[in-house]
Structure formats: structure tokens, C-alpha cells
Amino acid sequence: MKYIAAALALLNAHNGATAFVASRRSASTVSSTHLAMADYETSVRDRMNIDIDAGSPLATIATTPLAGSRGMAPSIAEIWDSSLPIVVQGGSLRTWSFSNPTLDAVQVLLKSEGRPIDADIELWQGPDNTPHKMRVYIEDGALRTFNTVIGTPRGTNTVAVRNIGQLEFPLDAVVRPDVTDGLAISIASGATRSEIIQGGAVRTFPFNPSVASVGIILKTDGRPLNARIELLQGPNNNKQVVELYTEDGLDRPFFAIVETPGSGNVVRIVNSAPLEFPLYASVDAYTISNYGWPRL
Numbered sequence: 001m002k003y004i005a006a007a008l009a010l011l012n013a014h015n016g017a018t019a020f021v022a023s024r025r026s027a028s029t030v031s032s033t034h035l036a037m038a039d040y041e042t043s044v045r046d047r048m049n050i051d052i053d054a055g056s057p058l059a060t061i062a063t064t065p066l067a068g069s070r071g072m073a074p075s076i077a078e079i080w081d082s083s084l085p086i087v088v089q090g091g092s093l094r095t096w097s098f099s100n101p102t103l104d105a106v107q108v109l110l111k112s113e114g115r116p117i118d119a120d121i122e123l124w125q126g127p128d129n130t131p132h133k134m135r136v137y138i139e140d141g142a143l144r145t146f147n148t149v150i151g152t153p154r155g156t157n158t159v160a161v162r163n164i165g166q167l168e169f170p171l172d173a174v175v176r177p178d179v180t181d182g183l184a185i186s187i188a189s190g191a192t193r194s195e196i197i198q199g200g201a202v203r204t205f206p207f208n209p210s211v212a213s214v215g216i217i218l219k220t221d222g223r224p225l226n227a228r229i230e231l232l233q234g235p236n237n238n239k240q241v242v243e244l245y246t247e248d249g250l251d252r253p254f255f256a257i258v259e260t261p262g263s264g265n266v267v268r269i270v271n272s273a274p275l276e277f278p279l280y281a282s283v284d285a286y287t288i289s290n291y292g293w294p295r296l
Contacts (some may be wrong), residue, residue: 011235028082029237034289073186076147076213076257085172088119088163092227096175097158104153105178110161110171112141113190118165123150123252124158132252135243141171144259151252187215187255187286194282197227199275202268205283209263212289216256217282220249226273229256232266243272249279257286 088094123132161173198281232238246252271279
């Protein structure tokens with residue numbers, strides 16, 4: 001994942017920091033998804049440089065164009081077109097296992113035919129160990145799909161998607177390695193600002209109607225990450241809600257693309273952890289549309 005390492009290194013370019021880039025390994029083992037791996041770095045932590053002393057861990061990136069960044073990465077629509085979605089019926093559970101220990105991130109995409117989505121997403125690593133989990137609610141799974149990248153450093157991992165909605169609310173899921181497509185690098189390439197959100201604090205980020213989607217990055221300095229991400233459109237009108245937990249916000253930062261069709265969109269982030277557990281948030285426009293509708 002040399003492109004991801006290069007893009008995330010730019011996040012601290014203005015701070016003069018050096019990225020912690022792991023040596024590349026040959027992925028000789030094919031994961032249980034039967035997708036062959038190319039050479040790539042070994043950890044999401046290796047791709048994310050946090051330099052607390054130099055300032056914010058998500059500094060403004062350099063303006064030099066980067067090959068493999070958002071301009072060359074496939075769009076969300078292209079990922080759906082090139083993938084084979086799995087239908088997860090209401091009340092059922094589907095799992096995707098990755099036996100390649102050098103795979104360091106996977107893409108998770110959810111959508112429906114326009115019905116609500118209510119799902120649990122978990123990362124399993126070993127028996128009774130769930131280092132990363134999310135609860136996702138979306139009012140309209142066709143208008144606003146769910147798109148995230150989960151860090152899977154060290155060892156074999158299994159991603160579990162449980163549809164906790166009723167039988168009448170199936171969803172389509174795509175879970176695949178984040179290797180050549182580079183959703184993480186694409187999101188990081190658009191990060192232009194960041195701020196600290198202390199435990200118990202709330203931050204809101206309004207966007208004008210021309211913003212079709214928003215890129216979100218949440219991480220910590222190695223402490224647990226507990227947060228609630230909401231997309232609001234009007235007073236107390238939640239269009240999308242994600243309740244997030246990860247045991248190490250440096251090894252497993254949160255990347256997501258939130259689609260924001262229409263006007264009056266506000267992203268609200270709540271740090272639901274105690275005061276001793278701050279998080280670092282970057283929320284920026286990801287794609288722009290003259291009509292305010294998704295054109296990914």
C-alpha cells in the first residue's frame with residue numbers, strides 16, 4: 001500500500017514529521033476471499049503518523065498532486081459495479097474471513113433498495129476479541145450508502161455484518177481488501193483541517209448544498225475511541241448515525257465517506273468517552289456536485 005503510506009504521510013507534511021512506513025512484504029498467502037494481494041505495508045498504524053508534539057495529528061496536506069489519490073481511485077459507484085454484493089437478510093449474520101496476516105485494511109460498504117438500514121459491524125480477531133465494532137443506522141440505504149475502511153493489522157481477521165432490522169429490510173454488503181482501490185488514501189488526500197474533540201464534547205460541521213459527500217477521519221494517540229457520528233438534515237432529523245468503538249484509535253483509525261445529498265446537511269461528532277480520552281477529527285468535503293446530489 002505504498003500509495004496509502006505516501007498520502008497519509010502528507011497529513012503531517014507541514015509539521016515536518018516523518019511517516020512510520022513499514023517495509024513491504026510479499027503477500028504469498030491468498031485470503032479467504034480468494035483475492036490475491038500485491039506488496040503493501042503491514043499496518044494502518046504504519047500509514048498514519050501522529051506527532052502530538054508538533055501539533056495536530058491531521059495537519060493540512062501538501063498541495064502536490066499524488067498518483068493514486070482521489071482523482072485515480074475508483075468511485076463508490078465503480079466499487080459497487082465491480083464487486084459482487086452479498087445480500088444480508090433481516091435478522092441474519094454474514095462473515096468475511098481474511099487469512100492473510102499482512103492485510104492491514106478492508107473496505108465495508110452497505111446499501112439497500114431505498115429501505116432503512118440497521119446493522120452491526122464487528123471485527124473479530126481471535127476468540128472473544130472484538131477490537132472494532134460499529135452500529136449503523138441509515139434512513140435511506142439507496143440515497144445514502146455506508147462506506148468505511150476498517151483497520152485489520154496483525155494476524156487473521158473476520159468482519160461480521162449483522163442485519164438487525166426486520167425481515168422486510170434486507171441490505172447489500174461488500175467487504176473486500178483496501179489494497180489497490182485505496183479508499184483510505186482517497187479520504188486522507190482530502191483532509192485539510194483537524195481538531196481535538198475532548199471526552200464528552202460535541203462538534204458540528206455544516207456543509208453547503210454543493211457538497212455531495214464528506215470524508216471523515218477519527219483517531220486517537222493510541223487510547224480507545226468511542227464516538228457517535230450523525231448526519232443531520234434539519235432540526236433533530238438524523239439521516240445517518242454511526243456509533244463507533246475501537247480499542248486503539250491509532251492502530252485502527254476510522255475512515256468513512258458520508259453522502260450528503262440535498263441542502264442543510266450537518267455532520268455532528270460526539271466523543272462519548274470520558275474526559276481522559278480525546279480524539280482527533282478531520283471532516284472535509286469529499287466530492288462536489290453542482291446539484292447537491294451524489295455524483296461519486
